[in-house]
Amino acid sequence: MTDLTKLTAAELAGTIASGDVSAEEVTRAHLDRISAVDGKVHAFLHVDADGALAAARAVDAKRAKKEQLGPLAGVPIAVKDVLTTRGVPTTAGSKILEGWRPPYDSTVVERLRDAGTVILGKTNMDEFAMGSSTEYSAYGPTNNPWDLGRIPGGSGGGSAAAVAAYEAPLAIGTDTGGSIRQPGAVTGTVGAKPTYGGTSRYGLIAFSSSLDTPGPCARTVLDAALLHEVMAGHDWRDSTSIPQPVPPVVEAARRGMSGDLTGVKLGLVTEFDAGDGAEPGVMAAFHEALAALTKLGAEIVEVSAPHFQYALPAYYLIAPSECSSNLARFDGVRFGLRVGDDGNRSLEEVMSLTREAGFGPEVKRRIMLGTYALSSGYYDAYYGQAQKVRTLITQDFNQAFEQVDVLVSPTTPFVAFPFGSRTSDPYQMYLADLFTIPTNLYGGPGISVPCGLSDGLPVGFQIMAPTMADDRMYRVAAALESAVGTLTPPSLEG
């Protein structure tokens, strides 16, 4: 019998729609897989078996009545624990929200339900999406299915690992500085950050509101595109949502699968290609992929983006500044933890004790860093200057896209690193997002697609496109996938 967990989302949707297998059988197969391997991987913070089976049976009932099914009806999916799910625990990886059950669904989750996908549960993440390894989760790290002693990337390491370990064919991530793409790269999966404003932030627990972007995680480019189309589109409840049609990403992925890139110009960012800080094995795999794309007809053009080198410093001023403001809502009053309320302490004391107990070290660092960057006397030199650098980075992108269709780079400078190797010096952790951050500051889309191995560990290839031209990156990503194939991690059994 076919192992249902090894099928792609596209295959599962097809086989469920045709009636060869029920949605309930597909869901049970994935729940069984989670039971079998998640003790080792720890991708999930919460598995909602009852909710998943109910959703699957609803799809089967609709099919029995010959009602129209959504494009991903019956396909199981895992959701990063930063998106609210009505009645289902949502912690954002933080102790401060332990046990909280949101009274409403995020727009992304609502659209998943409307499309008939089956939500299996909530995935692990660095606390409030701040980190590149899941080591900052308050609930313990997720282990990379490729090597359980190594990080799965972050912040969305749980979503990427769940997909890599065949616990779910699809997952939702959120990308503020690389939190979908970097986990995709180090787990050998596909992760896409849509154009900012292309997917709704309503119900996404805010970290950095001008950067946060929900997006798809999958094992194939086509699956990512199918999920992208289901979750994207204008939402009146998010005032930064773009009121335009979703770019034709599925059509682009199918076109790319033909393996023809004749006439497509790929921009190689010279400042990134210097190999600055990137492992030689990562650069080697990246250049092999470039050669493969050339064989498909693509043309490589060197472009300069002189301000990209300032993206990381600018990001670590802008994101913490927004975080320090956003996380003020965790005050021990309306939801979550409250500590020290003994009847004698003041509100301010209780608030400080609650936040001290509820937040982990990285969140505290970023709140304080942001508070510093926004304080009078430092505002112009730090936050204000970072916003100007953001303008210059955007100009770099705009000028580059006058010459080329997409930009390409490795997704992250290094393959999955061992646990504990970058936690003592927080800035070393920040470097994981060196190549992904410029896209977030610009607001355009980016995708990571597996392009090979370095020392037996996956390497990701990043494709960046102009805003609302998400389809372009899917086309190139699908073409690359057709040339180099997908990656299969070692078996987790035994």
Added chain:
Amino acid sequence: MAAISRDEVAHLARLSRLAVTEQELDTFAGQLDVILQAVARVGEVTAADIPPTSHSVPLTNVLREDVVINCLTREEALAGAPDVQDDRFRVPRILDEEA
């Protein structure tokens, strides 16, 4: 020279409503110093005449029709609260006894 002192970090912790421990202050002071020295590189860029970007989507006011829609019930809104009294969020005292 350090970009930030231990006393400044203690001040930031107070502003941020974080009751950090003495040991945390030692750790954070060192780490924030490293981070600040790294991010201060934005100052190398000549950008006096460059307008700031707060947001990648060009936004003007976003308005919608003024229609009544379903919202949370009182029970739903209070369900996640750490302390509730008389159908309201209960908070610790916010004024001194004598005030």
